Amino acid sequence: MDFTPQQAILELGGAFYDPVQAANFPKTVLRFRNDRAAAQVGLEGLSDDKWLAHFGRFEPLPGAQPQPLALRYHGHQFRVYNPEIGDGRGFLFAQMRDDTGRLMDLGTKGSGQTPYSRFGDGRLTLKGAVREILATxxxxxxxxxxxxTFSVIETGEELHRNDEPSPTRSAVLVRLNHGHIRIGTFQRLAYNQDTEGLATLTAYVLRHYYGEDAGDDAPQRLLAHVARRTAKLAGQFMAxxxxxxxxxxDNINVTGESFDYGPWRFTPSWAPAFTAAYFDQSGLYAxxxxxxxxxxxxxxxxxSLRLIAEEAPLVEALEGYAPAYHDAVTTAILWRLGVLPRGAEQDRPLVQALEFALGSTGTPLDRFYFDAFGGQLPDHYGEPFAELRSQLTGYQARKPRDHPYWSGDHPCAMLIDEVEAIWSSIAQADDWQPLQDKVAAVRRLGEALA
Structure with missing residues (x-):
């Protein structure tokens, strides 16, 4: 498709963002370009030189906004409200349409200081960029x-961090997002009692991300959309x-799309208390x-929306979250199991049996889903899986196990030891082959599941 630049963000006006300049990096070495994603927004034809110019030195894309914009927002961080945040090491670089017509953003991480950097250097470690490639x-x-992850370019600076060996290598990352408007964007306006801004932002999100016009019921319609989309995301995380x-x-996108991966992990087993961040000592985000x-x-x-809407319709919209989550986690688990849904009365007992079997045995998640894809449990899954085996009776496979992926001996997983080994190859020997091999293996998994 052709590149279709947009400048929708400018409709909001200067109260929502600050024009900024990207850092002038000592060097720009291309380490990762996502041509699969680039093809969906008409940018796969860029030469490597043009790619470096746009995503390492941030020369504007033709027809896109002329200057990067650091977005303003607040947010609760581990349930403590912080009015002193915003885009502190990133900015919105460009907007465009994708091949389905959606409004998309190219945003950065590690592109330099902004008015919201506070005491930070506005940079990103190369390790952080590699981890975000693997996560996404x-x-x-x-x-x-x-x-x-759209692009990763190494930038030649040495960074000092308290939580990893320093000095360490630096990078600038560009991500392709379905929007960068966060719940924290609305919170900032509510904090400032800016009812006009809340109405403007509500109309913007409804128009550009949900294809609806504003009106008297705009706040509750927006909240209902966000509740359903984020509930679906929660179900996908669990599966x-x-x-x-x-x-x-400030990390929850109002389109329900997950982004900004820092201390992420995949749990080895169905372990509800498993945490990703060493600093999450209470397990708040387990x-x-x-x-x-x-x-x-x-x-x-x-x-936040209570400033421009009545309470009752907002409460009603919130009540849609729980049923949407239960539907979403059921759908996502059945999809990963490779079976077709049969209806809530049969599907939810199946999911409950799966959760019980996995939770009581500590069976590795990736191994289980690999073995059980298509709904047939191998014989070595014994008594704890008896109820799940019974529940699977009558389910139909949604696709055959005919992709070459299923002929292998081991599932493709993304556990922390392998992530660290991939980084170690880069850090110690500048060997990028393990990362390239892993991305290829993950994409093969995606083809097998799709």
């Missing part, structure tokens, strides 16, 4: 509504065995608490 590729393969790690309200954590964030959106 795996989540996309597992059917999760995620941003995609994928993914732990985001930092589900703060694997099994993610649906509740995301709901709490959506409640903060409802609280």
């Amino acid at each position: 590729e795996m989540l996309e393969a597992l059917g999760v509504h995620t941003s995609r 994928a065995g993914f732990v985001h790690g930092v589900l703060n309200s 694997y099994g608490r993610q649906p509740e954590a995301i709901y709490w964030d959506v409640m903060q959106l409802a609280s």
